[in-house]
Amino acid sequence: xxxxxxxxxxxxxxxxxxxxxxxxxxxxxxxxxxxxxxxxxxxxxxxxxxxxxxxxxxxxxxxxxxxxxxxxxxxxxxxxxxxxxxxxxxxxxxxxxxxxxxxxxxxxxxxxxxxxxxxxxxxxxxxxxxxxxxxxxxxxxxxxxxxxxxxxxxxxxxxxxxxxxxxxxxxxxxxxxxxxxxxxxxxxxxxxxxxxxxxxxxxxx
Amino acid sequence: xxxxxxxxxxxxxxxxxxxxxxxxxxxxxxxxxxxxxxxxxxxxxxxxxxxxxxxxxxxxxxxxxxxxxxxxxxxxxxxxxxxxxxxxxxxxxxxxxxxxxxxxxxxxxxxxxxxxxxxxxxxxxxxxxxxxxxxxxxxxxxx
Numbered sequence: 001x002x003x004x005x006x007x008x009x010x011x012x013x014x015x016x017x018x019x020x021x022x023x024x025x026x027x028x029x030x031x032x033x034x035x036x037x038x039x040x041x042x043x044x045x046x047x048x049x050x051x052x053x054x055x056x057x058x059x060x061x062x063x064x065x066x067x068x069x070x071x072x073x074x075x076x077x078x079x080x081x082x083x084x085x086x087x088x089x090x091x092x093x094x095x096x097x098x099x100x101x102x103x104x105x106x107x108x109x110x111x112x113x114x115x116x117x118x119x120x121x122x123x124x125x126x127x128x129x130x131x132x133x134x135x136x137x138x139x140x141x142x143x144x145x146x147x148x149x150x151x152x153x154x155x156x157x158x159x160x161x162x163x164x165x166x167x168x169x170x171x172x173x174x175x176x177x178x179x180x181x182x183x184x185x186x187x188x189x190x191x192x193x194x195x196x197x198x199x200x201x202x203x204x205x
Numbered sequence: 206x207x208x209x210x211x212x213x214x215x216x217x218x219x220x221x222x223x224x225x226x227x228x229x230x231x232x233x234x235x236x237x238x239x240x241x242x243x244x245x246x247x248x249x250x251x252x253x254x255x256x257x258x259x260x261x262x263x264x265x266x267x268x269x270x271x272x273x274x275x276x277x278x279x280x281x282x283x284x285x286x287x288x289x290x291x292x293x294x295x296x297x298x299x300x301x302x303x304x305x306x307x308x309x310x311x312x313x314x315x316x317x318x319x320x321x322x323x324x325x326x327x328x329x330x331x332x333x334x335x336x337x338x339x340x341x342x343x344x345x346x347x348x
Contacts, residue, residue, distance in 0.1 A: 110240075111240055111241055112241065113239075113241045113310050114310065114313075115239070115240060115241065116237055116238065116239055116313075116314065116317060117237065117238040117239070117240055118236075118237060118238075118317075118321070120236060122238070123236040123237070123238050123245055123247075124236065126238065126245045126266075127236070127245050127247060127264070127266070130245060130266040131264075183240040186240040186241075186243065187238065187240060187243055187245070189243070190242070190243025191243065193243075194243075194266075
């Protein structure tokens with residue numbers, strides 16, 4: 001479906017936010033996905049730099065300051081588009097939130113509060129990471145922590161790679177596997193947060 | 206959010222922290238995790254010939270409520286039979302620790318952990334017990 005400008009009827013590009021022909025900011029479309037708002041194809045395998053460039057360019061055209069003297073409706077539209085673009089950048093740039101967003105759109109809530117994990121291998125790995133961190137903190141071993149961080153970073157890269165395979169083409173054919181990968185990523189992300197906090201507290205001690 | 210005094214007590218003086226040999230035939234190990242908080246919980250029981258839980262140990266990486274819930278469960282199960290241990294409900298844990306609604310899932314985790322430990326022990330005995338998968342991650346959980 002091709003959208004047309006509400007004012008001059010010219011064909012609109014993607015996203016259908018600003019008319020290239022008459023410059024009118026279009027009514028906000030709450031039905032559009034975060035990808036559509038950013039004018040990008042929906043896939044996990046996303047070039048974050050391209051996302052950033054694209055969103056900044058759109059932000060420039062839609063910035064509320066540009067519509068400060070426009071009619072109230074246009075002011076509101078520009079604010080709505082800008083807010084949604086900020087959200088798109090924040091969620092889509094993050095490998096964890098991007099995967100969660102895509103799975104949520106398929107009705108899969110992999111990270112809900114009620115979701116529990118019983119995968120012994122995953123839990124054992126996490127337990128060992130946590131124990132190592134605890135020992136490193138006790139030994140005040142900052143370089144050991146840095147080595148641990150690099151190891152966890154490598155693990156993160158591996159999971160993100162797996163997610164790219166699982167969520168590259170949508171809808172995802174294996175939502176269970178994607179959900180499991182996302183949960184693993186969430187554990188690793190929390191662990192990285194713990195490493196950060198531990199390093200900070202050692203440095204400040 | 207303020208923790209209850211009981212949670213703080215268990216958090217500051219956790220009971221029975223430690224590990225047992227998970228390959229010991231008399232030891233049952235239950236491991237569960239909650240990705241939402243990144244919590245990982247390991248609960249172990251040592252069962253004697255009479256089927257009584259002689260000792261229990263736990264190790265939990267998580268918030269104060271998760272630590273307190275598992276600490277409390279290790280206290281409760283000592284001296285209990287396996288069947289008695291299986292009747293522990295998260296609601297009892299939550300009530301004892303006065304957990305607020307947002308922390309109820311921490312007590313659920315502790316209930317799952319003790320159940321998983323009992324199942325693991327029974328499985329090791331190669332028993333006639335039906336092995337029930339104690340907890341399973343459901344990716345389709347409703348909001």
